Amino acid sequence: MHTIKTTLILSGLLAAGLYAQAAQADQYDPPINVATLACPAGSTGYGNARFIVFPSFGSAPPNWRLTIWCSAAGSGRRGHFEPGTSGVFTTWPYAGGAFGVGWPASPAYGNQYQSLDIDIDGDLDVFQLVETSANTWSVFLSRRQ
Numbered sequence: 001m002h003t004i005k006t007t008l009i010l011s012g013l014l015a016a017g018l019y020a021q022a023a024q025a026d027q028y029d030p031p032i033n034v035a036t037l038a039c040p041a042g043s044t045g046y047g048n049a050r051f052i053v054f055p056s057f058g059s060a061p062p063n064w065r066l067t068i069w070c071s072a073a074g075s076g077r078r079g080h081f082e083p084g085t086s087g088v089f090t091t092w093p094y095a096g097g098a099f100g101v102g103w104p105a106s107p108a109y110g111n112q113y114q115s116l117d118i119d120i121d122g123d124l125d126v127f128q129l130v131e132t133s134a135n136t137w138s139v140f141l142s143r144r145q
Helices: 002-022
Strands: 032-038 049-056 063-072 075-081 094-099 113-116 125-133 136-142
Touching: 032 063, 032 075, 032 125, 049 113, 049 125, 049 136, 063 136
Parallel strands: none
Antiparallel strands: 032 136, 049 063, 063 075, 075 094, 113 125, 125 136
16 A cells, blocks of 8 residues: 555656646747848838748858848838858847838748748747838847757
8 A cells, every 4th residue: 555655656746747848938039130121111010021031042052041021012122141151149230121012921931920940950040020211121139059
């Protein structure tokens, strides 16, 4: 009888310990501003901007590409950014873009968050689109610790 009680108590403590480990919150480094795009007047508000991060196999060498797409009364602007030689956790240089590209953006574009393993270390890092001032959109990257 004493062995059964001990076994039940130890099993309960083990289960509680495993649950506490699984309930741990993800930890992220402070966000880094990797890209900023000045948009046409009137493109303020989250309904008027989208972004996407994707592999760009057409780049030489192949690289990641971030595109911010914003709109003011249907007149859009796209800006492309790619990480430079300093890596993905610094500001990405502007790689070109276009005015008058129309709206809406493709449904593949997100309007606030995108999770992606950008540094290929096995966890998901978070990109966030933020309006940093009127008609100016920035994407911030937070690395998961």
